[in-house]
Amino acid sequence: MSSGNETVLIGKVSATHGVRGQLRITPFSGDVDSLLTLRSIMVKKPGGEMEIFAVAASKAHGKKVIITLKAFDNINQVLHLVGRELYALREQLPELPEDEYYWCDLLGLQVVTEEGESLGELVDIIVTGSNDVYVVQGSGREILIPALADVVLDVDSDAKRMTVSLPEGLLDL
Secondary structure, eight states, rough: OOOOOOOEEEEEEEEEETTTTTTEEEEEESSSGGTOOOSSEEEEOSSSSSSEEEEEEEEEEEEEEEEETTTOOSHHHHHHGOOOOOEEEEEOOOOTTTTOOOOHHHTTOOOTTTTTEEEEEEEEOOOOSSOOOEEEEEEEEEEEEEETTTEEEEEETTTTTTEEOHHHHHHOO
16 A cells, blocks of 8 residues: 555646636546545646645536635736646545546556456546546557446556456457
């Protein structure tokens, strides 16, 4: 198990909201509620350094979260945060149900077929309207794998491996 002070990528600042310095957040877990109890967030600066901000308030807004930070009270103060990745301490995040994972726990996994054929490394996750899509890079090509229960058979965090059952013809695309 991970230590409680580990940082977890939780989302991205997609836009400002209103004129009072609120931020619209796109969560990477798909679970809006998991971000509503955060007491603080960290924003990665362009140089990679983390900046910590106390959260004054948060509310669900469709599939996004609106966060008010204690340090800011107008739109001009938060414009520089748009487009930045957000992190939180793992200890602040709720435990996810079985078969649900935070993105940081999936990125970097080796993806193999149920026959044991290595497909490559999970390097990105694309959010779509219905289900996420895993981007797997390997053997000089990119494979897009739907994140569906009948496709993803197993995630072994300890072995850093995901086992998949690919839909017929997916590798032929």
